[in-house]
Structures are given as structure tokens and as C-alpha cells.
Amino acid sequence: MFIKKESLSFILIVLFTISINAQQYLDPEYIKVTEKRASKIVDNLEISDKNKSELITQIIAKQYQNLSKIHDEKDAKIEAVKKLNISGEKQKSKIEKINAKADKLLNKLHKSYLKQLSANLSNDKVDAVKDGMTYGVVPKTFFAFKDMIPSLTDEQKIYIYDNLVEAREHAMDAGSSKEKHAWFGKYKGRINNYLSAKGYDLEKERDGWYQRIEARKKKESN
Known part of the structure; x- marks a missing residue:
């Protein structure tokens, strides 16, 4: 042959x-x-x-x-x-x-x-x-979204969680840490687009969140 x-x-x-x-x-x-x-x-x-x-x-x-x-x-x-x-x-x-x-x-x-x-x-x-197998990204990120935007509706929380879970299904089969995080990055981008379409100013929400985190740290240190 x-x-x-x-x-x-x-x-x-x-x-x-x-x-x-x-x-x-x-x-x-x-x-x-x-x-x-x-x-x-x-x-x-x-x-x-x-x-x-x-x-x-x-x-x-x-x-x-x-x-x-x-x-x-x-x-x-x-x-x-x-x-x-x-x-x-x-x-x-x-x-x-x-x-x-x-x-x-x-x-x-x-x-x-x-x-x-x-x-x-x-x-x-x-x-x-x-x-x-995925470094606990789902619970950590879900908590972060809820903490960053306290006004999220139940429907929006479900959307966020479902997308993170879907990302996890892909990430757990990835060949490296970088690839695992890339899957979550892709789905977090999808979530951000969804929230922006719902009228959230993510930059403003994020800045407010950082300020609240710093305030908590100061309160805990006192």
C-alpha cells in the first residue's frame, strides 16, 4: 500500500x-x-x-x-x-x-x-x-456575583448559577489549570453580557463592591 x-x-x-x-x-x-x-x-x-x-x-x-x-x-x-x-x-x-x-x-x-x-x-x-476538580470556582464565583450585585433577582441568580455549572462540566475535563480557568472565563463573559443587557452597570457595581470589601476589612481590623 x-x-x-x-x-x-x-x-x-x-x-x-x-x-x-x-x-x-x-x-x-x-x-x-x-x-x-x-x-x-x-x-x-x-x-x-x-x-x-x-x-x-x-x-x-x-x-x-x-x-x-x-x-x-x-x-x-x-x-x-x-x-x-x-x-x-x-x-x-x-x-x-x-x-x-x-x-x-x-x-x-x-x-x-x-x-x-x-x-x-x-x-x-x-x-x-x-x-x-475545578478549584471551587462555581461556589466562589456565584457568591462573588451575589455579593457584588445584592439586587440580583432570583431569575438572574439562576441564570448565573446554571452558566457556572455548565462551565464546570467543561472545565473538569480540561487538560490544565489554564484551560479550566479559560472555560470559566468564557462563561463569565456570557454572564456579564447578560447582566449588562438587564441594565446593570458592571463597572459601577464592581467599584461599589470593592469599596464595601475594603470597609469590611477595616471594620474587622478594629
Whole structure:
């Protein structure tokens, strides 16, 4: 079977890079890092059953490992495409296909992961796991919006919360801290646009909020 030089170069670069990443993926030290990360999340769940606690720790750690594998392989393929001597449009098309394939794998993994968590934890604890994987951005940001704009209606609060939760679903599958925060940044932009359309002057609301925070600090220090 005839293989184009371009395709052969791509295959060789991908195989080499993925081979390196596969070794990292199986590295005992890396596995320890994921288990430690998972253990911190589980500690906050206050699970009294030791066996169940260990099971959840392993489920979360394995999720981190699986996510890393998908992102590493995706990044390797994209890097290989960038090294090929092809036009910008062709490169863009190949990268889009690589990202689309990775997204399908992430979506499948996401559903499987939540199914495992839901089989062993209450909805509140599943949400706590999600918050643990995303640095608690949802509760912190939701509180911040309510504190910044005390006049928010119930409908507006629901809109804000629902968008933050949707962002979390994406962020928990992201491959890095930067990517996780980027997802929240995207949805916070959507929320800001929504609030502006509702008539809020966000710059004015933010300035007033900062002043109230400073006033609280002074009061607490006295």
C-alpha cells in the first residue's frame, strides 16, 4: 500500500511523541500525584466508610490519568501536524479533526466517570467532586456575583448559577489549570453580557463592591 510522504512523517512523529507520553502516563510517580490529588478531594467528602473512600479516590485518580492520556495524545498529534510542510488551511483542517476526535473521547469519558460517581455518591457529593476538580470556582464565583450585585433577582441568580455549572462540566475535563480557568472565563463573559443587557452597570457595581470589601476589612481590623 502506497503511503504519502506527508502521512508517513505524521505517523512517525505521532508514534514517537505518544510513546514518550505513554511512558509518562504509566510513571508510578505520576500515578502517585493523581492519587494524592484525588485523596484531597475525597477528604472533603467526609465519607465514613474507608473502603468506599478508597474506591472513590481510585475512580477520581483514574479519571485524571485518562484525561491526561487523551490530552497528551491530542497534543502530540497537533504538534506533529505543525511540523508537516503543508498549507495553513490544510493544517487548520487537520487540527480541527484532531480536536473533534478528542472531544468525542472526552465526552464519552465524562459520561462514564459521572456514572461511576453517581453509583456511589449522592448528588451533593458528586457536585463536591466536580468542585474539587475545578478549584471551587462555581461556589466562589456565584457568591462573588451575589455579593457584588445584592439586587440580583432570583431569575438572574439562576441564570448565573446554571452558566457556572455548565462551565464546570467543561472545565473538569480540561487538560490544565489554564484551560479550566479559560472555560470559566468564557462563561463569565456570557454572564456579564447578560447582566449588562438587564441594565446593570458592571463597572459601577464592581467599584461599589470593592469599596464595601475594603470597609469590611477595616471594620474587622478594629
